[in-house]
Amino acid sequence: xxxxxxxxLIFILVAIGFxxxxxxxxxxxxxxxxxRVKLEPYECGIEPLTDARDRYSIxxxxxxxxxxxFDIETVFLYPWAVIMDELLLFGLVEMMVFLGILIVGYxxxxxxxxxxWA
Amino acid sequence: MIETLVVPLVKIAVLLVGILTAVAYLVLLExxxxxxxxxxxxxxxxxxxxxxxxxxxxxxxxxKEDITPARADRWVYxxxxxxxxxxxxxxxxxxxxxxxxxxxxIRMPLHVADINVGLLYIVSIASLGIYGTILGxxxxxxxxxxxxxxxxxxxxxxxxxxxxxxxxSMILMAGSLSMVEIVESQQARGLWxxxxxxxxxxxxxxxxxAETNRAPFDLPxxxxxxxxxxxxxxxxxxxxxxxxxxxxxxxxxxxxxTTLFFGGWLRPFPSVAALGLLDIVPGWIWFLxxxxxxxxxxxxxxxxxxxxxxxxxxxxxxxxxxxxAIANVIVTAIAVVVL
Numbered sequence: 001x002x003x004x005x006x007x008x009l010i011f012i013l014v015a016i017g018f019x020x021x022x023x024x025x026x027x028x029x030x031x032x033x034x035x036r037v038k039l040e041p042y043e044c045g046i047e048p049l050t051d052a053r054d055r056y057s058i059x060x061x062x063x064x065x066x067x068x069x070f071d072i073e074t075v076f077l078y079p080w081a082v083i084m085d086e087l088l089l090f091g092l093v094e095m096m097v098f099l100g101i102l103i104v105g106y107x108x109x110x111x112x113x114x115x116x117w118a
Numbered sequence: 119m120i121e122t123l124v125v126p127l128v129k130i131a132v133l134l135v136g137i138l139t140a141v142a143y144l145v146l147l148e149x150x151x152x153x154x155x156x157x158x159x160x161x162x163x164x165x166x167x168x169x170x171x172x173x174x175x176x177x178x179x180x181x182k183e184d185i186t187p188a189r190a191d192r193w194v195y196x197x198x199x200x201x202x203x204x205x206x207x208x209x210x211x212x213x214x215x216x217x218x219x220x221x222x223x224i225r226m227p228l229h230v231a232d233i234n235v236g237l238l239y240i241v242s243i244a245s246l247g248i249y250g251t252i253l254g255x256x257x258x259x260x261x262x263x264x265x266x267x268x269x270x271x272x273x274x275x276x277x278x279x280x281x282x283x284x285x286x287s288m289i290l291m292a293g294s295l296s297m298v299e300i301v302e303s304q305q306a307r308g309l310w311x312x313x314x315x316x317x318x319x320x321x322x323x324x325x326x327x328a329e330t331n332r333a334p335f336d337l338p339x340x341x342x343x344x345x346x347x348x349x350x351x352x353x354x355x356x357x358x359x360x361x362x363x364x365x366x367x368x369x370x371x372x373x374x375x376t377t378l379f380f381g382g383w384l385r386p387f388p389s390v391a392a393l394g395l396l397d398i399v400p401g402w403i404w405f406l407x408x409x410x411x412x413x414x415x416x417x418x419x420x421x422x423x424x425x426x427x428x429x430x431x432x433x434x435x436x437x438x439x440x441x442x443a444i445a446n447v448i449v450t451a452i453a454v455v456v457l
Contacts, residue, residue: 007126007231008211008239014130015207019200019359026180026355039188041260042350051189052261060272063432067275070440074282077447078238081289084454092455099448106440115436117429 062114073102129230133210141365142172148417155421176358184354187258194257199352199359202250205243206366212236213373214298216383216402228383228402229298236297237289240374241282244329247363248274251338251348254360258351267348269428270338274329276432280439281325284318287443287450288378291315301382308389312379317446319379321439323415326371328435330364333420337428372412373405380408 041048077095084091109115146161146168153160161168186195216228233239248271255267291311292300304311312319328335331347339347349360376382383401387393426434 003122004231004233006122007130008208008233010123010126011130011208011211011230012204014127014134015204016200018134018207019203022359023196023200023355026184026358030181030354031183033183034185036188038185041187041189041258042345043261044345048189048260052259052264053256054261056265056268060268063272063276066436067279070279071275071282074279074286075238077283077286078289078295081286081451082293082295084290084451085293088455092451095451096448099444103444106444110437115432117432 059117066109066114069105070102073098125226126230133230134207137207137210137366137369138362140369141362142176144365144369144413145175145361146172147414148420151414151417152421155418179358179361180355182354184356185351187260187351189259190351191257191259194253196356198250198254198257199356199363200250201253202247202363203359203366205246206363206370209240209243209370210366210373212239212297213370213377214301214382215405216400219400219402227298232296232298235295237285237295237300237378240297240370241285244367244370245274245278247367250363254352255348258348260351262344262346263348263350266338266344266346266350270331270348273331273335273338273431273435276435277325277328277335277439280321280435280443281329283440283443283447284321284325285378287315287318287447290447290450290454297377297382301377301384304381305384305388308387310379310381310384310388315379315446315450317442318450319375321443321446322375322379324434324439326375327416327419328431330367330371330416332368332416334423334426335431336420336425337431340425368413368416369409372409372416375412376405376408380412 041052076098080087080091080095087094149171150160150168161171164170164174186192211230212233214227214229214232218225218227220226251274252267252271255263255265255270258264288300288311289295291314292303294300294303327333331338338344344350349357352360381388383405385393385396385399385404
């Protein structure tokens with residue numbers, strides 16, 4: 001059963017090795033002449049006065065929370081979809097109840113303006 | 119020992135070389151297509167018709183100076199491109215490029231691994247890359263990359279919901295999560311699923327454009343607003359890794375679309391016996407052909423459509439694609455029960 005995952009494990013190791021080897025090779029052959037101005041963050045030629053990590057819009061958090069809710073509910077649908085041809089009507093009715101609750105929540109988020117960006 | 123270690127290693131090596139070549143020439147193809155659409159010639163200098171341009175690009179990226187900005191978080195800054203690249207490559211493990219084929223006298227399936235949760239694996243691994251994007255933007259400690267990485271992550275998670283929801287209707291059709299079985303189910307029905315599920319394909323494709331930050335959803339890389347995107351501070355080889363991952367992700371989207379909607383390695387009209395002549399062409403050639411046609415559509419869309427505004431992008435994702443995807447799942451489920 002788990003044998004099928006061995007090639008994937010090998011692939012992950014090969015991919016990490018490939019990325020590190022590429023970095024190492026490039027660092028070995030590329031020049032490095034540093035000076036202070038070159039190492040400054042890009043800001044259209046103006047010297048940055050403050051740290052870039054400032055506060056940012058709350059909407060990003062809102063989108064992230066909505067994502068967690070909806071994506072987990074979607075993942076619940078995956079096993080159901082696989083055995084749907086055995087469950088038939090029972091599975092259909094049960095999942096309609098589940099989706100119904102999901103849709104109510106979705107409509108609530110919509111009405112509350114959680115899906116608005118501007 | 120040979121079965122469990124050597125065979126996968128050889129396959130991975132072939133796949134890796136294939137991906138790198140495909141990415142290099144996809145970049146050239148993109149520049150050429152863009153140029154032709156705008157009545158230009160595109161790269162012409164390096165090699166005949168610019169065919170050696172990718173080689174020149176790779177050499178340039180490797181020998182360029184690789185800068186770590188003074189305010190950046192050194193370790194995370196180096197780790198980010200690796201985190202982006204590794205998932206983009208590893209996803210290819212479960213993509214079936216062809217049926218069992220004779221390779222030097224040995225019967226061999228043309229995929230690295232056939233796991234029974236293949237599609238779930240793709241969905242989950244492919245979205246890991248966003249960690250690299252957001253860490254890269256954060257570690258740069260520069261305003262534009264930080265804004266771009268926030269945009270990229272919000273955009274990815276918004277469209278991720280619609281895409282994963284859409285894939286449920288494909289699982290309903292195939293009754294399996296294994297990529298090989300999804301193709302075989304299309305063979306059994308003699309039907310490419312795109313004809314049964316055109317709406318699902320549309321949602322998947324639009325979501326794919328958004329998840330790979332392609333035009334018209336290329337807001338995280340909007341040059342006019344953000345100078346370069348989350349990799350503004352990156353140069354040299356670490357920029358090359360981001361670049362490689364971005365194009366590898368495009369190929370993943372196209373290859374998965376080929377498998378789910380266009381019958382993978384099957385020839386066109388798999389049920390029509392009169393076209394049996396087409397079986398002479400090996401399955402993996404059909405697969406690559408379909409994948410590159412889809413990739414061409416990616417480039418075509420970029421050359422045709424203007425960029426969305428951020429609120430329009432969010433509205434399309436949350437208020438159009440998600441309801442459509444849910445409706446599609448419900449209709450498909452009812453159809454499975456009734457038929």
